[in-house]
Amino acid sequence: MNLSFKQVEKHFGDLRVVEHFERDIAPGELVALVGPSGCGKSTLLHMAAGLEKASAGQVLVDGQPVRKPDPSRMLMFQENALYPWLTLVQNVAMALELQKVGRAEAQRQARLWLDKVQLKGFEDYFPHQVSGGMRQRCALARAFITHPEVLLLDEPFGALDALTRMTLQDALRTLIRETRPTVLLVTHDVDEALFLADRILVFSARPSRVLKEFHLSDTEKTHDLSNFSAMRREILGLLGIVDDTEHTPSIPEELAA
Numbered sequence: 001m002n003l004s005f006k007q008v009e010k011h012f013g014d015l016r017v018v019e020h021f022e023r024d025i026a027p028g029e030l031v032a033l034v035g036p037s038g039c040g041k042s043t044l045l046h047m048a049a050g051l052e053k054a055s056a057g058q059v060l061v062d063g064q065p066v067r068k069p070d071p072s073r074m075l076m077f078q079e080n081a082l083y084p085w086l087t088l089v090q091n092v093a094m095a096l097e098l099q100k101v102g103r104a105e106a107q108r109q110a111r112l113w114l115d116k117v118q119l120k121g122f123e124d125y126f127p128h129q130v131s132g133g134m135r136q137r138c139a140l141a142r143a144f145i146t147h148p149e150v151l152l153l154d155e156p157f158g159a160l161d162a163l164t165r166m167t168l169q170d171a172l173r174t175l176i177r178e179t180r181p182t183v184l185l186v187t188h189d190v191d192e193a194l195f196l197a198d199r200i201l202v203f204s205a206r207p208s209r210v211l212k213e214f215h216l217s218d219t220e221k222t223h224d225l226s227n228f229s230a231m232r233r234e235i236l237g238l239l240g241i242v243d244d245t246e247h248t249p250s251i252p253e254e255l256a257a
């Protein structure tokens with residue numbers, strides 16, 4: 001599915017959040033949104049999900065305006081939104097049952113998806129009986145089981161420690177390769193964006209604009225992102241996290257005097 005933002009603006013009362021946002025996201029492409037806190041990244045996801053309306057402009061899916069939420073566009077948050085009173089398999093199956101798939105068939109498919117995210121053996125555990133990383137694996141299975149065509153990921157691994165986050169990023173990448181949804185990923189983790197994205201948009205503070213867009217080559221990426229160190233530095237510089245001028249040549253002593 002093609003996801004298009006056409007001159008999108010979003011205000012909440014007097015608060016101007018997003019201005020003139022214009023981008024096309026191609027079917028199967030993964031675009032990461034990074035920017036300062038409060039610049040409107042989640043708001044863009046909410047508009048794509050149909051939870052918020054643009055104040056001006058349009059969000060289109062395959063040329064059709066987004067008017068309301070739809071199962072073909074799946075939103076996944078940082079806080080795992082699993083139901084605590086359901087087991088993992090019941091949580092995953094629920095996504096299909098909501099689409100009128102019978103319980104037995106939904107549970108059969110849910111077991112397969114839990115296997116895909118390495119949760120075999122934990123199907124009948126309740127969320128509080130497994131780790132945070134396992135809960136997010138389960139949330140991934142639940143997000144993918146309905147084969148969404150657009151996946152809207154809002155800091156999906158933000159609450160996890162760095163090592164667990166990397167294993168979840170691997171799991172997510174495998175699932176994306178199998179099912180090729182169009183993905184918008186909001187993240188504060190620049191390495192996560194570099195590892196997962198085909199394209200990274202770096203936003204300014206509110207009212208936000210795109211400061212720069214980075215295209216990542218198709219090469220097989222690993223968590224060793226040394227090939228991307230220049231891009232990483234530039235992104236961190238745009239975000240004001242590192243001084244990107246620090247590697248410019250220092251002034252020779254005789255001239256500095």
Ligand SMILES: Nc1ncnc2c1ncn2[C@@H]1O[C@H](COP(=O)(O)OP(=O)(O)OP(=O)(O)O)[C@@H](O)[C@H]1O
Nearest residue numbers: 012015017035036037038039040041042043044186
């Ligand atoms: N429903 C709403 N009503 C009023 N203001 C809102 C609403 N949703 C978001 N905002 C405001 O819009 C601004 C952008 O919020 P948003 O959550 O999109 O930012 P963000 O870039 O995702 O931030 P963070 O990185 O901290 O999650 C914030 O100032 C927020 O308070």
